[in-house]
Amino acid sequence: MKKMFFVSALSLVSLTAFSQDAINKAMVDQYRKDKEKSDKDVADPKNSAKAAFWLERAKLYENIALQGSEVDSSASKTAFEAYKKVVELDLTKKGEPGKSSKDAQKVLNGEEGTSLFNAFVKQGAEKYQTKNLAGALEMFQLAQQVNKKDTTAALYGGIAAQQIDKKDEAKTQFGTYIANGGKDPSVYYSLAQLYRADNDFDKATEILNKGLEKSPGNKDLKAEIVNILLASGKEDQAINELTALSKSDPSNVQNIVNLAILYDNTNRKALDKIKEVQGKLGTGTTKVAGLTKNLESEKGKIEVYDGEVKRISALLKKQPKSADLKRQLDEVNAKKKEAVTAIATIEGNIKTATESAKGNDNAALEKELTELKAKQVNASNEAMANYKKVLELEATNYDALYNLGVFYFNEAVLLKSEVDNMNMTEYQARGKEVEGRVCGRFKKAKPYFEKAIASKDEAEAKENLATVNSVLEQFAEKKVACVEE
Numbered sequence: 001m002k003k004m005f006f007v008s009a010l011s012l013v014s015l016t017a018f019s020q021d022a023i024n025k026a027m028v029d030q031y032r033k034d035k036e037k038s039d040k041d042v043a044d045p046k047n048s049a050k051a052a053f054w055l056e057r058a059k060l061y062e063n064i065a066l067q068g069s070e071v072d073s074s075a076s077k078t079a080f081e082a083y084k085k086v087v088e089l090d091l092t093k094k095g096e097p098g099k100s101s102k103d104a105q106k107v108l109n110g111e112e113g114t115s116l117f118n119a120f121v122k123q124g125a126e127k128y129q130t131k132n133l134a135g136a137l138e139m140f141q142l143a144q145q146v147n148k149k150d151t152t153a154a155l156y157g158g159i160a161a162q163q164i165d166k167k168d169e170a171k172t173q174f175g176t177y178i179a180n181g182g183k184d185p186s187v188y189y190s191l192a193q194l195y196r197a198d199n200d201f202d203k204a205t206e207i208l209n210k211g212l213e214k215s216p217g218n219k220d221l222k223a224e225i226v227n228i229l230l231a232s233g234k235e236d237q238a239i240n241e242l243t244a245l246s247k248s249d250p251s252n253v254q255n256i257v258n259l260a261i262l263y264d265n266t267n268r269k270a271l272d273k274i275k276e277v278q279g280k281l282g283t284g285t286t287k288v289a290g291l292t293k294n295l296e297s298e299k300g301k302i303e304v305y306d307g308e309v310k311r312i313s314a315l316l317k318k319q320p321k322s323a324d325l326k327r328q329l330d331e332v333n334a335k336k337k338e339a340v341t342a343i344a345t346i347e348g349n350i351k352t353a354t355e356s357a358k359g360n361d362n363a364a365l366e367k368e369l370t371e372l373k374a375k376q377v378n379a380s381n382e383a384m385a386n387y388k389k390v391l392e393l394e395a396t397n398y399d400a401l402y403n404l405g406v407f408y409f410n411e412a413v414l415l416k417s418e419v420d421n422m423n424m425t426e427y428q429a430r431g432k433e434v435e436g437r438v439c440g441r442f443k444k445a446k447p448y449f450e451k452a453i454a455s456k457d458e459a460e461a462k463e464n465l466a467t468v469n470s471v472l473e474q475f476a477e478k479k480v481a482c483v484e485e
Helices: 006-010 025-041 051-067 075-089 099-108 116-129 133-146 152-163 167-179 185-197 201-214 219-231 235-248 253-282 285-318 323-357 362-393 398-420 424-455 459-477
Strands: none
Touching: 025 051, 051 075, 051 099, 051 116, 075 099, 075 116, 075 133, 099 133, 116 133, 116 152, 133 152, 133 167, 152 167, 152 185, 167 185, 185 201, 185 219, 201 219, 219 235, 219 253, 235 253, 253 362, 253 398, 285 323, 362 398, 398 424, 398 459, 424 459
16 A cells, blocks of 8 residues: 655644743743643632633633643633633623633634644644543544635544544544645545445445546546556456556556556456356257267167177078177177167256256357457557567566566467367377467467566576476477467
């Protein structure tokens, strides 16, 4: 996962640029004395009943937060509560807010000319710098109560929440930042990551698209949309997005590598699906037709064997002591028995194949197979073209070299399975020709693995190269000529 907020977090330092040396020691000492007196007077029922006392206390603690945090690192919170007390107590005889109440409410609303919001953000930043992230989050949350439209506190609140693994609160904070018009693309990225971790891919994509509305050219946001589409199994959409990225930034090698890999994955999945569909079709009418042909052949043998039994039996009547005729009769009866057994087996297989084919829509399967083959060919061609495009830009790119080697290796394995499935007649007819093409594919894979190893000494490439060399040696021993297409 990409790490974000490095710059944003560091910018908190600027909020805490209050040098201890620059603060008048006498002022700090006075704040400390005034704080002790105010804290003591809170216990006095007469003082605590006066709005004026709470207003004075609110301003004192607000100043402490802004100028002397070492006196009380949470002074802004005390000031906040004191201002609320003023609003509660300063009422006219008609029950309407008095002047102090109105002034205090302006502070609580974060109106122009007031500083409580700044006090919260400053003390939140200080807590953040001392690694008190829970305390920092509380300060930033309270700051947002004072100024509900600000983005600063929401931004830093989200950072703090994320770092202490309060994911839901981080979502809330970053969501507030965005709702209030925040533009920092790293916030959109990180919020999308939080939703992606919950597999809420639609929400993550929605957030990234909002980020792109604010920062249309941001490459990180565009790339993350591709990642999320992949994570959610939407490879076709991911290919479209990555194709657009590659066109807008044709020198970005990694985008082209990723696009090639996507097409490569699509190619492999299509091949697997093709096998599956062919398997279904194989259990249908095609298989039944083949079995029926074999059944007819075996029944034809029975007729021949019956004729032979009749012929040999007639001869035995004339030569009842002939050992050779008895041997011939036994052999024919044995072969007839084998044919009868074969017929029973084939009839059972026909029944099974017929039953399994009942649920198949062969027309639909044939159509699907045609579409899959077209998709597979296109994906294969696009993967190859993009891998080669990468090597034009960066001849030593390991991913492109290795994956091209794997590409030809897999093609060789697929062709070899065709040879393995041939019967003797088929092998005699075209087995050697197909083996030559298999050898050619392995031979094409070899230099890509060699160059990949030269680029990066990786075990996977070494293992595949060793396999290729072994296979090529076997073909050489069999005197199979490699055919490179």
